[in-house]
Amino acid sequence: MTRFMTTAIHGKEQRQKPYHALVTPICTTSTFTFEDMDDVNRTQDEYLAGKYLERMEYGRYGNPTQYAVEQRLAVLEEAEAAILSASGMYAITATLLGLLSSGEHMILTQDCYRRTRGFCSTYLSRWGIETTIVPACDIEAIEKAMRPNTRLIFTEVPTNPWLRVIDLEALVEVARAHGAKVIADSTIASPCNLRPLALGVDLVVHSGTKYLGGHNDLLAGVVLGAEDLITELRELHFHLGGVVAPQTAYNLLRGVKTLDLRVEHHNTSGMAVARFLESQTQVKSVYYPGLPSHPDHDVAMRLMSGFGGMVSFEIAGTREQTSAFVDALRIPYIGPSFGGTEALVIQPAIQSYCGLSVEQRLAVGITDQLVRYAVGLEDPDDLIEDLAQALERV
Numbered sequence: 001m002t003r004f005m006t007t008a009i010h011g012k013e014q015r016q017k018p019y020h021a022l023v024t025p026i027c028t029t030s031t032f033t034f035e036d037m038d039d040v041n042r043t044q045d046e047y048l049a050g051k052y053l054e055r056m057e058y059g060r061y062g063n064p065t066q067y068a069v070e071q072r073l074a075v076l077e078e079a080e081a082a083i084l085s086a087s088g089m090y091a092i093t094a095t096l097l098g099l100l101s102s103g104e105h106m107i108l109t110q111d112c113y114r115r116t117r118g119f120c121s122t123y124l125s126r127w128g129i130e131t132t133i134v135p136a137c138d139i140e141a142i143e144k145a146m147r148p149n150t151r152l153i154f155t156e157v158p159t160n161p162w163l164r165v166i167d168l169e170a171l172v173e174v175a176r177a178h179g180a181k182v183i184a185d186s187t188i189a190s191p192c193n194l195r196p197l198a199l200g201v202d203l204v205v206h207s208g209t210k211y212l213g214g215h216n217d218l219l220a221g222v223v224l225g226a227e228d229l230i231t232e233l234r235e236l237h238f239h240l241g242g243v244v245a246p247q248t249a250y251n252l253l254r255g256v257k258t259l260d261l262r263v264e265h266h267n268t269s270g271m272a273v274a275r276f277l278e279s280q281t282q283v284k285s286v287y288y289p290g291l292p293s294h295p296d297h298d299v300a301m302r303l304m305s306g307f308g309g310m311v312s313f314e315i316a317g318t319r320e321q322t323s324a325f326v327d328a329l330r331i332p333y334i335g336p337s338f339g340g341t342e343a344l345v346i347q348p349a350i351q352s353y354c355g356l357s358v359e360q361r362l363a364v365g366i367t368d369q370l371v372r373y374a375v376g377l378e379d380p381d382d383l384i385e386d387l388a389q390a391l392e393r394v
């Protein structure tokens with residue numbers, strides 16, 4: 001077993017590639033052909049034996065560039081298998097559709113990705129699947145919400161924007177006792193900072209759009225886990241067809257090679273920015289799991305090896321003063337997403353939660369003064385100087 005940084009570059013890499021190329025080629029074909037009918041017959045037998053990834057037939061069933069990324073991400077996440085797809089939301093929705101049947105029940109932890117919650121409450125409910133939403137990190141509430149037909153628990157670690165870190169080991173224990181599966185969206189941690197499968201979680205999903213891609217230039221998603229579960233999900237994926245384009249798969253593979261270097265930098269900068277903000281009088285509160293003041297600091301210290309580049313905080317001021325602060329920032333762009341080269345910032349009350357009434361927004365803790373800041377790969381000293389000058393406007 002090599003170490004993470006070596007595995008990110010060489011893990012499951014085919015040493016000899018077409019044309020003796022050093023890097024994995026972008027295979028842009030939509031169809032794969034056969035030499036003769038004997039070849040067709042042989043291949044059909046292989047497909048029936050489940051070996052559809054060794055000899056590809058049609059682009060929706062697999063592409064060599066996509067396959068190379070799946071294998072790389074699987075070794076990094078300590079998974080047996082993975083499915084790479086068109087976006088993080090596709091990976092999540094296809095996984096839920098693949099595992100759940102009408103009449104079943106699932107549990108979702110609060111402050112999961114907004115679209116994940118929307119999919120469960122608006123669509124799964126239409127198809128006879130009930131979802132109970134429980135407060136983040138409340139293992140007791142999860143235990144109480146379990147029913148005989150509870151098939152799975154879906155959680156996010158850490159969550160957004162509060163960066164709550166659920167005790168995955170305790171969660172897995174509850175799920176196992178009830179015969180339910182656990183799925184963790186570990187996008188905000190990345191495989192560098194957290195390895196949920198090693199803690200007993202059944203499936204991990206990531207939005208490849210964030211840390212894995214890492215350059216704010218692609219959309220992708222991945223689900224990882226044991227071979228039998230992934231094979232079951234792959235069958236549905238063949239029907240749904242949300243494949244990733246070969247060019248995008250290549251860009252993702254290129255990003256993954258520097259994942260560890262980049263996430264280390266995000267971890268260092270995230271921590272520096274969080275500490276700086278906590279020392280400022282114009283900042284009311286800071287939410288970062290690496291800070292001892294965070295409610296889940298102890299759990300995070302136990303489960304995670306770094307805390308990432310996202311920092312949430314509240315400005316000691318009004319909604320308008322908070323907007324003025326965001327406007328005064330010169331380095332981050334105003335925009336959603338995180339985990340890439342460029343720092344990004346949003347004021348969630350105005351941006352991600354604008355569809356809710358003030359009461360609904362406050363009920364989920366989204367105050368007017370909340371800012372979500374995601375460091376990029378800039379020098380943290382520059383980011384801090386920039387934050388300092390913007391805070392003077394408050």
Ligand SMILES: *Cc1c(COP(=O)(O)O)cnc(C)c1O
Pocket residue numbers: 087088089090113156160185187188207208209210219220221
């Ligand atoms: C971005 C994100 C998603 C959705 O991923 P897309 O690639 O945008 O579809 C899901 N979960 C989390 C935690 C995310 O940050």
